[in-house]
Amino acid sequence: MAPQVDALYFFLVALTAFFTLLISGLVVYFAVRYRRRSTDEAGAAIHGNLRLEIAWTVIPLVIVLFIFGWSAKLFFTMARPPADSLDVYVVGKQWMWKFQHPDGHAEVNELHVPVGTSVKLTMTSQDVIHDVYIPDFRVKADVLPGRYTHLWFKATKPGRYRLFCAEYCGTNHSGMVGWVVVQERAEYQQWLAGGAGTGTMAQTGEKLFKDLACATCHQADTTGRGPTLIGLYGKAVTLDDGRTVEADEAYLRESIVNPRAKMVSGFQPIMPTFQGLISEEGLLQLLEYIKSLKAAPSNATGVPAAAAATPEKK
Amino acid sequence: MDTAATPHSNYLTDGYGLKSWLLTRDHKRIGLLYLLSVSAFFVLGAVFAGLIRLELMTPAGDLVESDVYNKIFTMHGVIMVFFFLIPAIPAVLGNFLLPIMIGAKDLAFPRLNLLSWYIYTVGGVFTLWALVNGGVDTGWTFYTPYSSAFSNSNVALVVVGIFINGFSSILTGLNFIVTVHKMRAPGMTWFRMPLFVWAHYATALIFVLGTPVIAITLVMVAAERLLHLGIFDPKLGGDPVLFQHLFWFYSHPAVYIMILPAMGVMSELVAAFSRKRIFGYEFVAFSSLAIAVVGFLVWGHHMFVSSQSVYAAMAFSLLSYLVAIPSAIKVFNWAATLFKGSISFEAPMIYVFGFIGLFLIGGLTGLFLAALAVDVHVTDTYFVVAHFHYIMVGGTIMMYLGGIHYWWPKIFGKLYHQGMARVSAVVIFIGFNLTFFPQFIVGYLGMPRRYHAYPPEFQLWNILSSAGAVILAIGYAMPTFYLIYSLVKGKPAPANPWGAKGLEWETSSPPPTHNFEAAPVVTEPPYNYAK
Numbered sequence: 001m002a003p004q005v006d007a008l009y010f011f012l013v014a015l016t017a018f019f020t021l022l023i024s025g026l027v028v029y030f031a032v033r034y035r036r037r038s039t040d041e042a043g044a045a046i047h048g049n050l051r052l053e054i055a056w057t058v059i060p061l062v063i064v065l066f067i068f069g070w071s072a073k074l075f076f077t078m079a080r081p082p083a084d085s086l087d088v089y090v091v092g093k094q095w096m097w098k099f100q101h102p103d104g105h106a107e108v109n110e111l112h113v114p115v116g117t118s119v120k121l122t123m124t125s126q127d128v129i130h131d132v133y134i135p136d137f138r139v140k141a142d143v144l145p146g147r148y149t150h151l152w153f154k155a156t157k158p159g160r161y162r163l164f165c166a167e168y169c170g171t172n173h174s175g176m177v178g179w180v181v182v183q184e185r186a187e188y189q190q191w192l193a194g195g196a197g198t199g200t201m202a203q204t205g206e207k208l209f210k211d212l213a214c215a216t217c218h219q220a221d222t223t224g225r226g227p228t229l230i231g232l233y234g235k236a237v238t239l240d241d242g243r244t245v246e247a248d249e250a251y252l253r254e255s256i257v258n259p260r261a262k263m264v265s266g267f268q269p270i271m272p273t274f275q276g277l278i279s280e281e282g283l284l285q286l287l288e289y290i291k292s293l294k295a296a297p298s299n300a301t302g303v304p305a306a307a308a309a310t311p312e313k314k
Numbered sequence: 315m316d317t318a319a320t321p322h323s324n325y326l327t328d329g330y331g332l333k334s335w336l337l338t339r340d341h342k343r344i345g346l347l348y349l350l351s352v353s354a355f356f357v358l359g360a361v362f363a364g365l366i367r368l369e370l371m372t373p374a375g376d377l378v379e380s381d382v383y384n385k386i387f388t389m390h391g392v393i394m395v396f397f398f399l400i401p402a403i404p405a406v407l408g409n410f411l412l413p414i415m416i417g418a419k420d421l422a423f424p425r426l427n428l429l430s431w432y433i434y435t436v437g438g439v440f441t442l443w444a445l446v447n448g449g450v451d452t453g454w455t456f457y458t459p460y461s462s463a464f465s466n467s468n469v470a471l472v473v474v475g476i477f478i479n480g481f482s483s484i485l486t487g488l489n490f491i492v493t494v495h496k497m498r499a500p501g502m503t504w505f506r507m508p509l510f511v512w513a514h515y516a517t518a519l520i521f522v523l524g525t526p527v528i529a530i531t532l533v534m535v536a537a538e539r540l541l542h543l544g545i546f547d548p549k550l551g552g553d554p555v556l557f558q559h560l561f562w563f564y565s566h567p568a569v570y571i572m573i574l575p576a577m578g579v580m581s582e583l584v585a586a587f588s589r590k591r592i593f594g595y596e597f598v599a600f601s602s603l604a605i606a607v608v609g610f611l612v613w614g615h616h617m618f619v620s621s622q623s624v625y626a627a628m629a630f631s632l633l634s635y636l637v638a639i640p641s642a643i644k645v646f647n648w649a650a651t652l653f654k655g656s657i658s659f660e661a662p663m664i665y666v667f668g669f670i671g672l673f674l675i676g677g678l679t680g681l682f683l684a685a686l687a688v689d690v691h692v693t694d695t696y697f698v699v700a701h702f703h704y705i706m707v708g709g710t711i712m713m714y715l716g717g718i719h720y721w722w723p724k725i726f727g728k729l730y731h732q733g734m735a736r737v738s739a740v741v742i743f744i745g746f747n748l749t750f751f752p753q754f755i756v757g758y759l760g761m762p763r764r765y766h767a768y769p770p771e772f773q774l775w776n777i778l779s780s781a782g783a784v785i786l787a788i789g790y791a792m793p794t795f796y797l798i799y800s801l802v803k804g805k806p807a808p809a810n811p812w813g814a815k816g817l818e819w820e821t822s823s824p825p826p827t828h829n830f831e832a833a834p835v836v837t838e839p840p841y842n843y844a845k
Contacts, residue, residue: 043590135760146548
């Protein structure tokens with residue numbers, strides 16, 4: 001994305017230089033040409049010119065609308081991660097960055113990614129607002145407490161790239177920095193293979209799911225006191241007030257930390273809040289687990305399933 | 315003109331005791347009270363700026379601790395924005411000149427005017443108290459939940475100080491609006507008003523409509539901090555981004571509070587030193603109102619990376635481009651005013667040339683920041699820092715100083731040294747560019763703002779910037795000396811030293827207590843230079 005952003009950037013530099021020189025040039029020319037020659041001299045009786053006024057209203061308007069169109073189109077692409085992106089989960093806290101890969105790898109202040117692959121960061125903060133900024137990739141997005149934000153990039157050259165926190169976050173804000181390490185695919189695979197993983201994020205999430213006794217109510221079939229989570233991710237959910245919401249990351253997170261905010265139609269408000277009981281990393285692991293509970297036949301859960309059927313919980 | 319040498323011949327000699335100043339209801343004396351307080355805050359803010367530049371000369375954070383550095387840039391921002399830039403031109407020059415320019419004896423509510431100075435002073439003292447008491451480290455933007463739940467500094471005190479100070483803005487705004495509507499001299503129709511008055515009228519609208527929003531927002535921060543009401547902190551059920559919406563709903567219009575009066579000064583100066591009516595007077599007048607109104611609809615452009623929706627970002631981007639148009643119209647009209655003028659190069663005009671150059675760069679780099687895709691890269695970096703300093707320092711302070719130099723003979727009845735004044739204007743222009751232009755480059759290269767320590771590859775640009783700050787400081791110090799010297803040794807100023815048009819030049823220098831010896835009647839259009 002960097003070359004496209006730079007193209008627009010340097011177009012704007014040229015435009016700025018042109019208008020600065022044009023107007024400064026005119027001002028200097030007028031100042032010299034019409035300098036006062038006698039003390040009682042006065043300027044000409046010119047009050048204005050409607051055609052000129054229209055011209056210098058309409059021409060800048062056309063130029064700025066053109067810039068708007070160009071930048072908005074680019075921005076739209078930048079805001080939409082490709083569907084085949086590699087997921088990485090990010091938790092910011094005063095004053096460090098924690099990265100989790102779905103396969104279970106976790107790193108601090110360093111993020112390994114393969115070259116030529118779209119990478120999508122799902123980010124949250126455990127305290128104040130932070131911001132992931134990778135200048136070389138021309139990307140930046142705030143990292144907020146209590147919700148998920150996203151950022152994606154596709155690195156085109158292996159190397160080490162600086163990562164900054166760009167939203168002031170307190171004492172050691174300028175120390176909240178790190179590196180994005182972009183590796184050739186083979187090298188990246190090697191990196192993935194190294195380091196004893198403790199299981200994928202989804203597996204860790206499943207363990208958490210059991211430890212917190214979530215399965216007591218959220219069963220694989222509809223007999224539980226809570227709604228089943230099989231195949232839930234990305235689906236529409238009907239609430240008790242008749243509204244329909246999409247079960248996205250934001251909804252799932254809210255339903256864990258503040259279960260009564262949106263009650264699923266037909267269920268009692270009996271779930272306790274887990275606010276403060278699960279770390280941000282834990283919430284992301286639960287999320288990965290819930291995402292992995294596909295309704296379609298899946299070897300992960302080892303159960304045959306159809307959307308409306310009631311597969312046995314593994 | 316009045317040349318009688320009686321002790322009560324002008325407002326400066328009308329009472330000498332401290333009481334005659336502290337209890338004055340004369341808008342001119344209140345303007346001077348503001349001049350003193352505003353200058354004191356400017357010096358304080360500048361000292362903090364100097365410390366920032368000193369620390370950033372080396373990549374390592376080695377001059378002060380991180381916490382101290384964070385407090386330094388916070389206090390620099392708080393003092394400069396709330397206690398210098400916002401009141402500077404309206405409360406000093408506006409107070410002094412607005413009634414005279416429309417032929418009035420005073421503002422509509424003289425006591426309220428004095429009260430607003432006291433409120434400003436009390437708010438300032440509160441803020442200084444917080445500073446002495448350990449400072450505040452949130453940045454002047456007070457972003458939540460850092461300010462409301464995490465910072466261990468004096469957030470509440472500073473917030474109360476700014477809250478109090480806000481009432482001073484509101485009262486001044488109210489006073490200006492009523493004065494312009496009700497106190498114009500016979501014959502002073504709306505379209506005979508100087509553009510300085512139009513600009514202040516537009517500014518006053520923002521004061522009255524915008525300031526209450528920041529006031530209540532800061533109260534909410536204090537409430538969350540002290541009473542743990544859940545408003546912004548997600549742990550208490552609040553929304554951290556809500557704060558940014560409320561904050562920028564005021565603080566973007568506040569940028570126009572700072573620049574509109576500067577544009578008003580600019581119009582007066584260009585006309586006076588070209589001896590020509592402002593080209594397209596009506597367009598310049600209405601563009602001030604357009605800026606004031608549309609300026610309320612663009613706050614979201616500060617939040618393009620804050621997780622607001624893509625569509626909201628697009629709307630704010632489009633509106634931001636629209637608000638650029640009236641500013642462009644003004645610049646074109648000022649340049650066109652010079653055409654076939656009779657241009658002289660006294661000190662205030664040197665500031666005019668400086669303003670045009672700096673405001674062009676400041677304004678045009680705004681196009682970068684309104685461009686969504688580019689903003690993502692440069693927001694929260696030194697690019698933004700450079701951009702708003704070009705507007706606020708390059709625009710507002712250049713015109714504040716230009717205005718001070720233009721009206722100094724009127725205010726104090728003394729002439730200052732023209733040569734020194736021209737040199738200082740040039741030194742400021744050079745120092746300013748050397749300080750802030752490198753920041754555009756280092757921002758584009760990726761240096762985030764509010765960084766105590768930074769990677770070594772950014773050092774060159776920071777050294778250039780710090781070197782420029784030294785020159786800038788010399789440029790700012792010079793007027794202090796020759797202007798004060800002029801009060802002691804300066805030649806007496808005639809009523810109209812520049813041969814300029816406008817009611818303020820028709821009364822004596824300094825003006826009598828009630829501004830005019832005889833109530834003026836206006837019979838001619840503004841800037842009626844051509845014979």
